[in-house]
Amino acid sequence: xxxxxxxxxxxxxxxxxxxxxxxxxxxxxxxxxxxxxxxxxxxxxxxxxxxxxxxxxxxxxxxxxxxxxxxxxxxxxxxxxxxxxxxxxxxxxxxxxxxxxxxxxxxxxxxxxxxxxxxxxxxxxxxxxxxxxxxxxxxxxxxxxxxxxxxxxxxxxxxxxxxxxxxxxxxxxxxxxxxxxxxxxxxxxxxxxxxxxxxxxxxxxxxxxxxxxxxxxxxxxxxxxxxxxxxxxxxxxxxxxxxxxxxxxxxxxxxxxxxxxxxxxxxxxxxxxxxxxxxxxxxxxxxxxxxxxxxxxxxxxxxxxxxxxxxxxxxxxxxxxxxxxxxxxxxxxxxxxxxxxxxxxxxxxxxxxxxxxxxxxxxxxxxxxxxxxxxxxxxxxxxxxxxxxxxxxxxxxxxxxxxxxxxxxxxxxxxxxxxxxxxxxxxxxxxxxxxxxxxxxxxxxxxxxxxxxxxxxxxxxxxxxxxxxxxxxxxxxx
Numbered sequence: 284x285x286x287x288x289x290x291x292x293x294x295x296x297x298x299x300x301x302x303x304x305x306x307x308x309x310x311x312x313x314x315x316x317x318x319x320x321x322x323x324x325x326x327x328x329x330x331x332x333x334x335x336x337x338x339x340x341x342x343x344x345x346x347x348x349x350x351x352x353x354x355x356x357x358x359x360x361x362x363x364x365x366x367x368x369x370x371x372x373x374x375x376x377x378x379x380x381x382x383x384x385x386x387x388x389x390x391x392x393x394x395x396x397x398x399x400x401x402x403x404x405x406x407x408x409x410x411x412x413x414x415x416x417x418x419x420x421x422x423x424x425x426x427x428x429x430x431x432x433x434x435x436x437x438x439x440x441x442x443x444x445x446x447x448x449x450x451x452x453x454x455x456x457x458x459x460x461x462x463x464x465x466x467x468x469x470x471x472x473x474x475x476x477x478x479x480x481x482x483x484x485x486x487x488x489x490x491x492x493x494x495x496x497x498x499x500x501x502x503x504x505x506x507x508x509x510x511x512x513x514x515x516x517x518x519x520x521x522x523x524x525x526x527x528x529x530x531x532x533x534x535x536x537x538x539x540x541x542x543x544x545x546x547x548x549x550x551x552x553x554x555x556x557x558x559x560x561x562x563x564x565x566x567x568x569x570x571x572x573x574x575x576x577x578x579x580x581x582x583x584x585x586x587x588x589x590x591x592x593x594x595x596x597x598x599x600x601x602x603x604x605x606x607x608x609x610x611x612x613x614x615x616x617x618x619x620x621x622x623x624x625x626x627x628x629x630x631x632x633x634x635x636x637x638x639x640x641x642x643x644x645x646x647x648x649x650x651x652x653x654x655x656x657x658x659x660x661x662x663x664x665x666x667x668x669x670x671x672x673x674x675x676x677x678x679x680x681x682x683x684x685x686x687x688x689x690x691x692x693x694x695x696x697x698x699x700x701x702x703x704x705x706x707x708x709x710x711x712x713x714x715x716x717x718x719x720x721x722x723x724x725x726x727x728x729x730x731x732x733x734x735x736x737x738x739x740x741x742x743x744x745x746x747x748x749x750x751x752x753x754x755x756x757x758x759x760x761x
Contacts, residue, residue, distance in 0.1 A: 445716025
């Protein structure tokens with residue numbers, strides 16, 4: 284037997300870049316983290332507001348100049364590359380930690396969650412087989428069982444899957460409902476006019492019939508209209524309700540909808556991507572009365588859960604519901620390995636390679652506890668109510684309605700829809716504020732979605748001052 288030759292090396296070869304894992308990984312990471320944190324600090328300092336001023340073309344030009352050349356013949360080395368690109372990204376960021384960045388369901392992550400996410404990236408477990416993620420798979424099982432018991436406290440065998448967010452969770456919910464009724468005809472999806480767009484898209488993706496859309500006057504699904512729609516359906520039906528709409532943050536009448544689903548023998552899915560974490564607040568959990576009556580529930584912790592993207596969940600009332608996801612690939616979950624006690628992870632997702640997103644969620648829950656999480660939720664919802672109070676008494680602004688969760692709609696008094704759209708773009712271009720927009724009750728409104736528990740009354744007043752300033756200095760003379 285011959286000995287293989289050694290790997291060829293020459294004295295002129297550069298040293299290999301260090302890895303993030305292994306015994307030397309933390310030592311290699313430490314100076315790089317110092318560089319990253321410094322670049323985050325300097326980049327953020329160059330941006331005086333919640334996003335860069337100048338608009339898309341200016342921001343793109345700044346980024347391209349910093350990145351060029353992105354693939355040089357000889358690399359700059361890790362510290363220079365990190366300094367340059369992290370600084371540029373922070374300088375050009377729409378920073379959800381800034382109190383005037385309040386357009387979308389885009390939260391500022393907790394520092395402890397981001398730190399945990401770094402550990403997951405460094406260790407890089409892949410959640411498609413146990414031998415790639417021994418401890419991470421055990422942690423994911425512990426986390427999903429814990430959260431399933433919170434969402435379905437009176438159910439013997441609930442379960443939860445980790446997903447990339449509300450869209451994937453909603454798609455999985457429709458897939459599981461379709462497979463449950465596969466031998467009884469095509470599944471008919473029934474949604475409110477206020478439902479998230481991912482549900483209609485999921486129906487298309489899964490080859491389901493066009494969804495039946497039920498009116499949602501005042502932003503919530505109309506039970507009487509749902510009753511009428513269900514009365515005329517005679518094949519498998521999945522009704523979706525929403526607990527926290529994207530446009531207004533409102534919650535459908537969940538108990539009434541659950542009653543109708545039981546009466547008409549329809550399955551119920553509740554998209555609680557936005558509002559689901561309110562369950563952890565003793566003060567506000569009554570808003571979700573009826574949630575546990577759903578067959579499946581979407582939850583999204585990178586909204587009112589303060590997690591780095593991605594951190595979605597799909598909860599099911601009974602773990603047998605997940606049977607259609609069972610899949611076998613011999614190199615990942617060979618039958619004899621499974622029979623020998625090696626956990627099978629492949630049926631926990633439609634994805635193969637998955638990050639260990641359970642770590643940041645688990646660290647957050649353990650760090651904050653029930654009281655800490657409830658405090659963040661209560662503070663954030665209180666800030667939204669305070670903003671509504673400020674708008675309500677403002678002589679130049681009109682309030683749409685009191686907030687249910689943390690979304691506040693308002694508009695300048697006397698403004699046209701064109702004015703609202705123009706003023707929002709001006710706020711963006713000048714780097715003053717990131718506000719959303721939504722069309723409801725026949726008018727276009729500014730949408731402030733508050734997700735930052737650190738936001739103060741002074742921050743909110745300053746936001747309205749920015750709006751007043753651009754309104755009074757607008758060429759249209761609003």
